[in-house]
Amino acid sequence: MSLILGLETSCDETSAAIIADGRTIFSNIISSQIDIHQKYGGVVPEIASRKHIETVIPVVDQALKTAGADIRDIAAIGVTYGPGLVGALLVGVSAAKALAFAADRKLVGVNHLEGHIFANFLAHRDLEPPFVALVVSGGHTSLVYQRDYNEFELLGQTRDDAAGEAFDKVARVMQLPYPGGPYIERLAAEGNPEAISFPRARTGENYEFSFSGLKSAVLNHLNSAKQKGETINGPDVAASFQKAVVDVLVAKTVKAALASAVDKIVLAGGVAANSFLRTELAASCNKAGLGLYYPPLELCTDNAAMIACRAYYKYQAGEWADLRLNAIPSLKLGEKKYFVEKK
């Protein structure tokens, strides 16, 4: 049995996990900072880094204890080294390198976005590449063709705001708490998605996204209603905005899957928790004869189990990092730094 310790500190969750043979979660400890950042209306990098240094060892210890394992039982340590907040990433990367060195274990640098996709391998034991994956979160909106476990092709991403970021920004203007995604979703459930026609940024025939125009359109709508003294129908605005985001995500993802000749779509990232997106994508997949996979809610948001899962497949392929591994805040999907070949 091959155990992997995963470590994740790229944003506002400190998380450590132990998984066995790539697919079985033994422990997945997550210490969230959402409460701390809430009053600032977003993640404050310096505060996030301060919290990570406080919680990183307790979280690792709890992950090991919950799994009934010692650090010496671990085959490799996988850590997120990008993308993310540099100061936050450095806490995890520094701790992981020291643990790997101290215990003489292999070190694997993991791309956070790839980790999100791999959450699906933990949730679905039968799932195998190739597939097209849509990674949607507060920081990212990317369409990925995953050919094999270690082969990725970025088909397209957002030119401006991430989908989750658009949710958060619209929520802020509507005076909903941070993070706004779940509040928009709840409000939208009571509204009419066809009430207001917000723009869908198709950005031509490619697989790129753009959400800043939509965000501005929602702001304009709210402002002009306010100036005219009209009462704003919050649920209708939320539902129409959400529909505009989801329409574009679904259309491009299905198109990418058909063009790549794959038979399944994988949904990943924090916004994958949005049930409207899940329902709409499921309907379109059904029509197009495509399978659809998404993780359970607890594996959608940032967690170390998904990082450990990604690390397992890199470890198996001999893609180990050396002790120079550094945080790369703008790491690209599929990009590899500091790995040494298997001898």
Next chain:
Amino acid sequence: MPILALDTATLVSSVALATADTLLAEMTLETKKNHSEQLMPHIEQLLALAEVSKSEVEAVAVSIGPGSFTGLRIGLATAKALAYAWKVPVVGVPTLAAMAFGCPVPGAILAPTLDAQKGNLYLALYSGQGGAVTPIGKPRVVNHSDAFAELAKMDEPVVVLGEAVKLYSSQLASEPRLYIAGPHIAMPRAANVAFLGLSMLAAGEKHDVMTLEPMYIRRSEAEELWDKRRSCLG
């Protein structure tokens, strides 16, 4: 009992290995390279050069600040993870105290400094007696000109250490009453952290690998702005 010591509070990257009476090895570099890429490789090289195996290390000492927030966290994450995996004690050594400890001039006031940005310094004062140093007051943030004026007025001779030596060299040169330490004495060095750490451990000081945190002195900018905004609103 070899202790491994780290200091990454400033641009200086320093690692040392020491027993109670011997500095076995020290690597101190002030280059443009970042701590993240060089700290672990240096620790590995240091142990190899000193021919000390991992299992022989009996404690880890780390410079806990004040200093560069990111540098401190790289040092602490590394030190805590090493101590946790090796199941050995960790000891957090105040950065300014370690610098004073490295320059114990009897009868003098030792004034180690670190850059606190925007013309400010982190400053703490120590008195040197025999081989030991005793703190006079707590570390604080002070404007560099105010600090130099305060030090120049003291009755005892004052030795200025730390980052102010380089940052404000010409201003310090115009203060005839202040003694300026040479570059190799002024800089933070892990050897100082190792020996102050050893004496802290010998004195029974215990730090928890789970909870040890950097000594920031300063809160984050976001927190300060938040409080300012709140007090404006009444």
